[in-house]
Amino acid sequence: MEVMNSEYKGVFVFAQQVDNVTNSIAFELIGEGKKLAKDLGTEVTAVLAGSGIQDLADELAAYGADKVIIVDDPELKEYRTEPYTHALASVIEKYKPEIFLVGATAIGRDLGPRVSARIHTGLTADCTQLDIGDFPLNPIPGKEQKHNQLLMTRPAFGGNTIATIACPDFRPQMATVRPGVMQKLPKQEGVKAVVEAFNPGFTPNNNYVEIMDVVKAVAETVDIMDANILISGGRGVGNPENFKLLEDLAAAVGGTVSCSRAVVDAGWKPKDLQVGQTGKTVRPNVYFAIGISGAIQHLAGMEESDLIIAINKDETAPIFDVADHGIVGDLNKILPSLTEKIKMFQES
Amino acid sequence: MKIVVCIKQVPDTKGGVKFNPDGTLNRAAMLTIMNPDDKAGLEAALRLKDEYGAEVTAITMGLPKAEDVLREAMAMGADKGILVTDRVLGGADTWATSQTLAGAIRNLEFDLIITGRQAIDGDTAQVGPQISEHLNIPVISYAQNIKIEGDSVIVERQYDDRYHVLKAKMPCLITALAELNEPRYMTPGGIFDACKAEITVWGRDNLIDVKDSDLGLKGSPTQIAKASDKVRKGVGEKVTLDPAEAVDYIMNKLKEKHVI
Numbered sequence: 318m319e320v321m322n323s324e325y326k327g328v329f330v331f332a333q334q335v336d337n338v339t340n341s342i343a344f345e346l347i348g349e350g351k352k353l354a355k356d357l358g359t360e361v362t363a364v365l366a367g368s369g370i371q372d373l374a375d376e377l378a379a380y381g382a383d384k385v386i387i388v389d390d391p392e393l394k395e396y397r398t399e400p401y402t403h404a405l406a407s408v409i410e411k412y413k414p415e416i417f418l419v420g421a422t423a424i425g426r427d428l429g430p431r432v433s434a435r436i437h438t439g440l441t442a443d444c445t446q447l448d449i450g451d452f453p454l455n456p457i458p459g460k461e462q463k464h465n466q467l468l469m470t471r472p473a474f475g476g477n478t479i480a481t482i483a484c485p486d487f488r489p490q491m492a493t494v495r496p497g498v499m500q501k502l503p504k505q506e507g508v509k510a511v512v513e514a515f516n517p518g519f520t521p522n523n524n525y526v527e528i529m530d531v532v533k534a535v536a537e538t539v540d541i542m543d544a545n546i547l548i549s550g551g552r553g554v555g556n557p558e559n560f561k562l563l564e565d566l567a568a569a570v571g572g573t574v575s576c577s578r579a580v581v582d583a584g585w586k587p588k589d590l591q592v593g594q595t596g597k598t599v600r601p602n603v604y605f606a607i608g609i610s611g612a613i614q615h616l617a618g619m620e621e622s623d624l625i626i627a628i629n630k631d632e633t634a635p636i637f638d639v640a641d642h643g644i645v646g647d648l649n650k651i652l653p654s655l656t657e658k659i660k661m662f663q664e665s
Numbered sequence: 666m667k668i669v670v671c672i673k674q675v676p677d678t679k680g681g682v683k684f685n686p687d688g689t690l691n692r693a694a695m696l697t698i699m700n701p702d703d704k705a706g707l708e709a710a711l712r713l714k715d716e717y718g719a720e721v722t723a724i725t726m727g728l729p730k731a732e733d734v735l736r737e738a739m740a741m742g743a744d745k746g747i748l749v750t751d752r753v754l755g756g757a758d759t760w761a762t763s764q765t766l767a768g769a770i771r772n773l774e775f776d777l778i779i780t781g782r783q784a785i786d787g788d789t790a791q792v793g794p795q796i797s798e799h800l801n802i803p804v805i806s807y808a809q810n811i812k813i814e815g816d817s818v819i820v821e822r823q824y825d826d827r828y829h830v831l832k833a834k835m836p837c838l839i840t841a842l843a844e845l846n847e848p849r850y851m852t853p854g855g856i857f858d859a860c861k862a863e864i865t866v867w868g869r870d871n872l873i874d875v876k877d878s879d880l881g882l883k884g885s886p887t888q889i890a891k892a893s894d895k896v897r898k899g900v901g902e903k904v905t906l907d908p909a910e911a912v913d914y915i916m917n918k919l920k921e922k923h924v925i
Contacts, residue, residue, distance in 0.1 A: 335824075395829065398794070398804055423824045427806040430759070430791035434798035439760060439886030442789035454890050468890055474676070474786050480892040487886040500923060523834050524803045529819070530830035540844070543825070546924065570925060603924050624922055625901070626915060632905065641901035642918050650908035651915075658916055659925055 318437055318488060325488035328354045329414035331405065332363040332377055332385075333424055335396065339365075339373050342420030342496045344380040349447060349499035350418060351381050356449040357465055362386060362414065363510075366404045368394040371512075378510035381502045385512045386412070392519040395531060396424050399524040402431040407517030409436055414489045416467050418447075421493035423543075429493045439484035440491040445498050446470035452483035467492070472600070472621065497545040497602045498623075541590055546572030546603045549592055549619070550580060553608020553629060553648065557585040562652040563607055569659045575599065577609045593618035607648050611636030628652075666719040666813070668710045669770055671780040671796070672703040672738055674731040699734045702781025706841035708848040709811055710779050711742045717813050720744050722773060726754060726765050732864050740851035740859035751868040756882025759787075763795030764879040768872030770800065777818060778838040782807060790840070797838035805831050808839040 330346035332339060343363065350361040360383035365373055367389065374385040388404040405428065409417060419425040419432075421443045433440035452466040467490040470481045484490040541547060548567040550560055560574065567574050576586045578593050592599050593615040604622035609615060611627070611634055619625070620639045627640035628648050637643040644651070676695035685691045699707075710721045723738035725731045726749040735746030749769045757765060770778065778800075780793035790806070797804035809821040809828070818837055822829045851859075869880070878884050906914055919925045 335826075396824075398806075402798075423807065426790050427794060427804070430789075430794035431798050431804065433791075434760070434763060434795040437760070437886070439758065440791060441887055442759075442787075442791055452888070452890055473788055473892075478892055478894055481890040482887050483890045484887050524801070526803050526805060526831045526833040528829050529832050531827055532830070533827040570919075603919075603922070624918075624924075626918065628911070632903070637903050638900055640903070642915070643901060643903040644911045644914065645903065645905040646908060646911045651911045654908060654912045655915055658912055659919070662916065662920075662925055 319486055325413045325415040327359050327362055327412070327414045328357070328416045329362045329364055329408070329412070329418070329489070330382075331417070331419040331425065331428070332365045332373070332382075333420055333422060334365065334367050334370060334373060335424075337367065337370055337373065339376055340420065340422065341501070342422055342425070342494070343377065344501040345496065345499040346418045346420060346494060347377065347381045348501045349494065350416075351502060353416060353447060353449055353467070357415070359415075360384060362412070364388070364405065364408050366393050366401055368392075374510065374512045378508050379504045379506055381505075382510045385510045387512065387514050388516060389514065390516055390519050392521070392525075395528055397526055397528065398427055398431055399522075399526070400519050401428050402435060403517060403519060405432045406435045408515060409489060411515065411517075417489040417491045419491070419493045421495045425493050429491065433491050438487040438489060438491055439482075440493070441469040441471060441482045441484070442493050444469045444471045444492045444494050447492065447494070447499075452485045454481075466490070541573055541575040541592065542597050542599055544573035544575070544599070544601050546570050546605075547575045547592070547599060547601045547619075547622075548572050548605045548607065549575040549577065549609060550586075550607045551577040551609030551615075552579040552583065553610070554580070555608070555649075559649070560585065562648070562656075563605075565656045566605070566652055566659075569656045569663070570603075572603070572605075577615050578612075606636050606640065607652070609636050610634045611639065666713070666717055666776045667774050668713060668719050668721045668777045668779060669773055669775045670703070670707045670710045670721060670723050670738070670743065671766055671778065671793070672707060672723050672725050672734055673700045673781070673784050674698070674725060674727050674734040675700045675784050675786045693728065693730075697730075697733070699737055700781050700784045701843040702783055702785075702841060704781070704848045705843045705845045706779040706781045707738055707741060707743065708846045709808070709841050710777075711849065712846070713777075713811065713813065714742065722747060722775075724749065724766065724769060726750070726757075726762060726769070735864050736859045736862070737851065739862050740855040741849055742855065745865065746862065747865045747867060749867045749871075753869050753877070753881045756885065757880065758885035758887045759789050759791040759795055760886050761880050761882075761884040763792045763799055764875050764884065765872060766792070767796050767799035768875035769867055770796070771873035772867075772871065776835040778802075778836070780838065780840050782840045782842050793838060793840040800836075800838070802836045802838055803833040804838045804840070805833060806840045808841055809845060811839065
């Protein structure tokens with residue numbers, strides 16, 4: 318809504334849950350929201366929507382939420398665009414937050430646009446950095462410079478550019494935020510938040526789609542473009558059976574296995590998993606290049622990854638030119654031990 | 666059945682990116698293609714046409730040269746092409762773009778609107794759902810296996826760990842992914858016909874129920890503060906280590922970055 322900025326206060330985050338389990342993105346958004354709220358001298362409110370979800374409020378508080386608004390209604394049991402849009406738009410109309418953050422998940426990237434269109438404000442997609450600052454960044458004669466604006470930074474144009482976006486005249490300032498990028502705060506058990514129930518009323522109409530079936534199964538092939546962590550193997554892995562080492566590491570870190578073109582051409586892995594110019598372009602938070610030499614076509618598909626760790630026995634492999642951390646060594650010896658160490662660390 | 670497919674002419678991002686002085690994209694200076702997700706959406710529409718019979722209208726908003734993607738769509742099998750172009754529409758963000766397309770689509774009869782999930786230039790995935798909101802119709806994003814049953818569309822909608830089989834009353838908007846299908850090639854006859862076909866060109870005055878304050882750069886709630894070419898990463902660290910040291914080294918990096 319186009320507004321005098323001062324009417325709108327507070328940082329709100331959408332606490333996404335599925336089957337009454339809170340998605341990790343909710344805690345990440347609270348952590349980032351606290352940083353922004355500190356700069357603005359305000360608080361973080363988590364908005365929880367679902368059915369029978371009261372018990373989830375404490376965990377949001379433990380991760381730093383000052384306040385939790387609960388919209389609890391049977392219509393919100395499974396995610397559907399319309400009732401969730403109604404829930405969030407109603408919360409925004411009633412509480413008037415200055416910032417509203419949503420995870421850039423499969424749900425958030427459907428919900429965010431519909432909510433922003435309903436309340437008439439801007440939405441910046443898939444942000445990787447958020448700051449409070451001035452807009453315009455530098456004073457321009459004849460144009461008012463607004464302070465305490467949300468500056469939303471995101472990659473665009475195939476990762477060729479980085480853009481910083483502001484929403485100076487409309488509130489709330491809305492962003493979807495890429496999962497896995499922002500830091501959660503340490504969990505503090507026992508910390509309580511102010512909890513408030515709010516139900517705007519849900520009346521099904523034509524926009525309520527009917528869920529005929531919910532099929533809970535991991536898709537046969539996970540979309541490697543959506544993965545936060547990729548364990549990618551090349552011809553250096555040696556043979557198809559040896560990909561077990563990569564699968565074990567992927568299971569330990571919550572990652573997904575992908576591969577180079579050489580592996581697809583050899584028939585070891587399906588084309589869906591191929592990274593590169595003739596495969597998929599990926600930008601995970603962490604990209605492990607295991608036994609991948611790094612042909613230019615492969616690099617084009619993965620060099621935008623936030624952190625690249627390469628293991629290769631050939632110290633002249635071009636992959637080392639783009640890797641943040643390159644290890645010249647034997648993957649057969651390193652991987653099993655790394656997987657064990659990660660498991661031990663996570664259990665401790 | 667009448668299907669409207671929204672397509673976008675996008676810069677081929679492999680060719681590098683150029684900007685105007687105000688930070689907006691200089692589209693005129695770049696090579697262009699039909700956005701891949703939109704092409705999958707068009708293919709989905711053409712398959713529905715093959716199976717159930719339908720009139721498929723391709724619509725695009727852009728510079729006059731965006732006519733090229735409409736001709737491509739018609740050469741693939743679309744029945745009509747509509748170009749929405751006007752100086753006042755330039756510099757639009759997703760709010761202003763979705764308002765423009767919704768305003769144009771209000772001229773048309775439709776049962777189904779199909780858009781691509783997202784364009785490879787902006788990567789926002791916002792315009793499809795926002796059009797549906799402006800038109801007050803249901804949206805189903807990330808559609809797979811689209812079927813028609815009476816006055817409803819039945820679609821599989823993929824999430825991280827599950828899919829929903831959804832039934833929505835038409836009119837309805839669905840967004841398609843490039844992985845949905847393998848788009849057909851243009852046929853020689855199709856290319857011949859498409860070259861001669863008439864493209865409908867609409868401007869600001871053809872948009873229904875849209876305010877001037879919702880259009881173009883001025884109607885865009887989001888504004889670019891800064892845009893820059895991505896700074897290429899320098900060469901990182903390269904170390905030669907025995908396996909035990911290598912494991913400790915990687916563990917430290919993963920902990921530093923909060924990966925584990």
